Amino acid sequence: MNEIINDGNKTDEIEDFREKKDEKGFRHQLKKSNIFKKQFHHGIVKYYNSDFLADPSVSTVKHTLDESFGKRYSPYAEIVFKCKRKKLFKNIHHYPLREFEFVIVQVDNGIDVGTIYSCGEEAINKFHTVYREEEPEFSIIRHMNFDDFQKHKKNLEDEIRALAQIKAMVKEFNLEMKVTETEWQFDRQRLTVYFTAPQRIDFRELVKELARLFKTRIELRQISSREEAKRIGGMGPCGRCLCCTSFVSEFTHVTLDHARVQQLANNVAKLTGYCGRLKCCLLFEHDIYVDAFKNYPPLNSIIELPEGNAKLVKVDIFKNQAYIQMLSTGLYCYLPYPDMLRLWENNKIHPPKEEDIKKNLKEEFGIDEIDLLEDEMI
The missing domain is CATH 2.30.30 (SH3 type barrels.)
Structure with a gap:
């Protein structure tokens, strides 16, 4: 499917890459994902991630070449990978970057592909705030080219097949774990398997079998329910995207004491998010209430x-x-x-005494529910 989009004096051609396969289930998943868009900028081909860039004609696209920078390129860019993993990278080659564009980056043991999530002034601000001015270890290698695009597309196809194979093997080994996602590193030096489980799993035999089957380094990564909700995404009751998928970079332990200090309703259903744990937003105004309540005696x-x-x-x-x-x-x-x-x-x-405060929480919510809501299984 090709469509022409007019953007002022510039005309961009957008090509939607969707392929039909023989396997019915695989064809459905690939069509639903609709990942790739190819955009031409004055003869330069750039590939965008349509999971973030729904429509380039109406999206606000930020450039690294910004007037506020005195026409010099931003030295940093925040890259998002599969499962919403984010990391800051250096732009030592001074590439002109745009949000949601695919790029090839350095990683621990090779190279990988990621999507530009923040660049320009926004990336600079995150370097000082979110990343606490910690200099990135790796840098951006290049823009995605056609060969990279073909290789990445094949990796995505193989990930779907690998997911089905691994789920069958988990069932065969009778392991109490739920495999949620697989991720091939761009150079296929590593296959990462994401899973959730109620407790720690002894998967040594499974790893040996996976290494023999895929002939690469296998990494099984257990994720918490919060990380699973971040991976899936969605809209919160406030009407906006989930905080964990949009701007929260790291999870902080949330307890019912945060809700109690803000005098929120003792309704577990309203206090918990899609992950089944206490909402991250309970932390956002907590410090303001703590400062204000210093002038008042404690509740009860x-x-x-x-x-x-x-x-x-x-x-x-x-x-x-x-x-x-x-x-x-x-x-x-x-x-x-x-x-x-x-x-x-x-x-x-x-x-009130400290033990009375804990007793009131137990009576209102139940001790089992408190342990479940506040527990952070990693």
């Missing part, structure tokens, strides 16, 4: 009032007032911050 504190004792159940940091529940009557009322501060200074407020 007992407050001595003339009418009787009350329990602090909620703090509204925006209205600067607290909500309390009378222990004798069960009625709810609000307490202005100046009044609460005066009681606090007069030692009329008694914070």
Whole structure:
């Protein structure tokens, strides 16, 4: 399928590479993936990853040649690989790069193919923030050419066949693991197999058999449920792409204490993401709430009032007032911050004990659910 796209004074020809195969299942998977687009820029052929670049005519494409850089090329580019793995690379050859373009890069034991995810000023900012100014070890070798394209396309075809073969072998060895993805390194020096499992698996015999079958280095990589959700992707309840697939570079341990501090509803279904674990976004505003609550006593504190004792159940940091529940009557009322501060200074407020906080969490969510939500199996 060829279509002509007009972009101002420039006309680009986009060619969609989709092939039909004899095997019914393989034909369906390849057609569904729709990975490749070839775009011509003034006689220079560039290959793009349509998993990210749905329509070049309406997409915002950022260049490494940016006016803010004084017409010099960005020295870095963030590359994304299969399963949404991201890594920063040097652009020592000063290639003019565009987002979502395929490039050939150096890796530990050879060369691999990846997609430009960030370049220009955005890559510079990530170098200072996300990567903490750690100089990249490897660099970009070249743009993908036609021979590279053919080889990469063959690797993708072989990955589908390898996935089916490995799943059959896992079943034959009776291993309790779910193989989710396979990835050939571009030079076929390594075959990486991604899988999930409830516990550690002894797959030494499987690795020997795979090495004998594929005649290359085999790497079995166990991924967590968070990494599996990152690989698959999707839309969150907020209406945007999942944080782990868009901008979160590394996972941080999330606990129910993050939800408790922000006084979120005790609803496990709303607090968990597609991965079955607590949502990563529970961390985004946590520090702001922690700083704000330094001016308030902890939740569930007992407050001595003339009418009787009350329990602090909620703090509204925006209205600067607290909500309390009378222990004798069960009625709810609000307490202005100046009044609460005066009681606090007069030692009329008694914070809960640490064991009481954990006990309340167990009663609200259940000890088994807490262990499941907060556990990070790698």
